[in-house]
Amino acid sequence: MSTLIEVNQLSKSFGGKKALDNVSFTIEAGTTTALVGPNGAGKTTLFSILCGYLRPDQGEVKILGQPLNHPSLFGKLTALPQDAMLDPRFSIQKQLCFYGALQGFSKSEALKETTRVLELVGLSDNHHSQVNELSHGMRKRVCIAQALLGSPKIVLLDEATAGLDPLHAREIRSLISSLSDEISFILSSHDLAELERLCDRVLYLDKGKLTAHNRNAPSGHSKYITLQLHEQYKDALERLKQLSGVLYVTQSQNKEYIIEYQWEFEQFDIHLLKYCYKCNWQYHQLVNGHTLENQLFQKD
Amino acid sequence: MNIHRVWQLAQFELTRLFATKRGLLALSAFAMLWLMILRYPIGHAVPFLSSPEFSGVAQELAGNIGLKALASWPQAELAIFWLVALYSFPVFSLFVCSDQTVGDRQRGTLRFLSLRCTRDEILIGRFIGQLTILFSLITLTALATLAVMTYRAPELLVSGALLAITLVFQLSVIVMPFIALMAVLNLISSSSRLSIVLAILLFTLGNALLSFFSSYLSLIDVLFYIFPGVQLLDVAPHTNVPLLLWILPIIQAAALLAVGVFIFRRRSL
Numbered sequence: 001m002s003t004l005i006e007v008n009q010l011s012k013s014f015g016g017k018k019a020l021d022n023v024s025f026t027i028e029a030g031t032t033t034a035l036v037g038p039n040g041a042g043k044t045t046l047f048s049i050l051c052g053y054l055r056p057d058q059g060e061v062k063i064l065g066q067p068l069n070h071p072s073l074f075g076k077l078t079a080l081p082q083d084a085m086l087d088p089r090f091s092i093q094k095q096l097c098f099y100g101a102l103q104g105f106s107k108s109e110a111l112k113e114t115t116r117v118l119e120l121v122g123l124s125d126n127h128h129s130q131v132n133e134l135s136h137g138m139r140k141r142v143c144i145a146q147a148l149l150g151s152p153k154i155v156l157l158d159e160a161t162a163g164l165d166p167l168h169a170r171e172i173r174s175l176i177s178s179l180s181d182e183i184s185f186i187l188s189s190h191d192l193a194e195l196e197r198l199c200d201r202v203l204y205l206d207k208g209k210l211t212a213h214n215r216n217a218p219s220g221h222s223k224y225i226t227l228q229l230h231e232q233y234k235d236a237l238e239r240l241k242q243l244s245g246v247l248y249v250t251q252s253q254n255k256e257y258i259i260e261y262q263w264e265f266e267q268f269d270i271h272l273l274k275y276c277y278k279c280n281w282q283y284h285q286l287v288n289g290h291t292l293e294n295q296l297f298q299k300d
Numbered sequence: 301m302n303i304h305r306v307w308q309l310a311q312f313e314l315t316r317l318f319a320t321k322r323g324l325l326a327l328s329a330f331a332m333l334w335l336m337i338l339r340y341p342i343g344h345a346v347p348f349l350s351s352p353e354f355s356g357v358a359q360e361l362a363g364n365i366g367l368k369a370l371a372s373w374p375q376a377e378l379a380i381f382w383l384v385a386l387y388s389f390p391v392f393s394l395f396v397c398s399d400q401t402v403g404d405r406q407r408g409t410l411r412f413l414s415l416r417c418t419r420d421e422i423l424i425g426r427f428i429g430q431l432t433i434l435f436s437l438i439t440l441t442a443l444a445t446l447a448v449m450t451y452r453a454p455e456l457l458v459s460g461a462l463l464a465i466t467l468v469f470q471l472s473v474i475v476m477p478f479i480a481l482m483a484v485l486n487l488i489s490s491s492s493r494l495s496i497v498l499a500i501l502l503f504t505l506g507n508a509l510l511s512f513f514s515s516y517l518s519l520i521d522v523l524f525y526i527f528p529g530v531q532l533l534d535v536a537p538h539t540n541v542p543l544l545l546w547i548l549p550i551i552q553a554a555a556l557l558a559v560g561v562f563i564f565r566r567r568s569l
Contacts, residue, residue: 053411053569071302074416084408089320101308102416146412 002029003065004154004184005050010059011208012045019045021208023059027201029153032180034195034292035188037205043188044082046205047158050186051079064153075103078147079156085139086131092118092142093127096149103150117145120175122168137164144172148179156186161194173198196292221263222247225272226291228256230282243275252294255284305417306425313429317396326396334441337384338448346376346452369539375460377449378467381442385471386536389438390529393475394499397430397482399492401564406490410569419564423483427557430479435472442468470546474535477528477549480556487563503527528552 005027012020019042027033035043048054049061052069061068063077086095093114100110118124121141131139140163147155160176161169176185176198189195195202204211229236232255240249240257245265250258261268269286276283289295317323373379401422404410413422442464450457481502485495507527514520524530531545 048568051411052414055566055568069414069418071418078415079411081408081411084411086412087404087407087409089316089322094315098308098312099412099416102305102413104304143412 003027004029004063006062008060010046010049010056010061012042012049012054012056018208020049020056023205023208023210025203025210027184027186029184030181031184031201032176032199033184033186034199034202035186035205036192036195036202036292041205042208043205044158047079047081047156047186047188050156051077051081053081075150076153077156078149078152078154080140080143080147080158080160082158084143086142086146088130088132091128091130092123096146099146100149105150113149117148118142120148121145122171137168140164141168141172152183154184154186158188159190160187161189161191169194192292202292202295222260223263223265223268224289225259225261225269226252226256226285226287226289226294227259227272227276227283228285228287229276230284231255233279233281236281239279243272245271258290258294301418301421301424305421306428309417309422309425310429310432313426314432316429317433330392330437334444338444341384342377342380342445342448345380367537369537373463374453375449375456375463377445377452378442378460378463381445382467382538383536385438385441385467386474386532389434389471389475390478390532393430393434393478394482394496396433397479398486398495400426400430400483400486402486402489402492402495405569414569420561423557423560423564427479427483431472431476434475434479435468438471438475439468470535473546473549474529474532475549477552477556480553480560481528484556484560484563487560487567526552528556
């Protein structure tokens, strides 16, 4: 696996406030990475530095082995920056063709590429529309389309589905999922369920400090499963603790239990579901491991 | 710097004027204004300059303000065109080129561009685009003046055409530092209007302050050469103008663009 992004001891301050504090991480090819954190945690600052919009105060960033803003990254690193908009005086097609031409496509190739990416985001009928004729969601999809022009290796999407209706948000998610074999996406979002579905790796930023979580890595001699029941059944916590193979159970939320079980226990999930059936419990969701939310915010 | 990308950026600037409603509207206003200039100042002044009764008075008047050679041009329309264009195009270029990067920066469009080309390429590409726009407009007005002149005196067509070509190139060089100045002001202001206000302040307050200080310290006089258009009065007679004054706008434009590149490379988008 090759390293796409290498960030070492990155810091950035605005006035007296540290937006990024000694942040280091690497992103390997073929991974979809989530960038999570509360408002003001430094996510957009990190995105802006990776895209070369901001200069870091300290630290080093290498993307595909090159320093920031290196011309060899043009067309390989693309992004959906937050709050960026195309020029309202030109049609979408004209601008996307222009971006294609800047990426080195001929006129006809650029038009072909524009048609392809607009189709990908469901805007085939809007070639000649201007940005201010489009709804907020459609504008966002146009911006996603520009990020997919050519064959980018890394695509950074800042709040890609925020403001989209559920149907189009779902389409964008499935688009990201279908392209994730060829493109490494880095997504920032507050929708943890969305990130849970799409990402293998989570970078959690809080007050400028970063912690990384590998979502599929086993830990120690135990494994985890998260069970969400339909109702708050009586004594469920105690009864789950009695199940064979279980090491420890905590109730993370109302009706949700995190079950730690023996690492060598085979088909524990089936064993657990049979137990639910026996106890006459309706289950709502079964997650292999921790939910992203618990992974990030569960204190114990 | 990649020439292909610079050229793509410059070409896109042309479509801003010739293929958008706003651009076409500005172009129509410009055409109407020049129609009036051709119809009245040029149309009325030429018979005055050429008539035997008044040519002596005109020559004397022009001589007093250092424009004697200009008043003796047989292509009188082009002489008036030169004087009008010499002062109007620099001012016009401040307005036409007032939004080179600032609008795109505020909207975030520069963020899409900067992932496809370097900031130097954006700055230079847009400068070349604006210069090409002004070059086209200067050429169009010169052609219109040439047509008016040919209508009056067809025998002057060849000499007039050669003179018109010279004037077009000279005027294009003269507007260069004005475009470059707006490119720099775009990088430090938050709107195109503010860029224009800053330019006006620079030419009025900046000039006044410099005049004030130069009365105490004559060495400061050199700083006047920072101002685009400082040589306009000296090049107006058009003949016997030192070569340095023709080259000065190119030096000023290059210096301003270098400052622009320095600022743009360090600026957040």
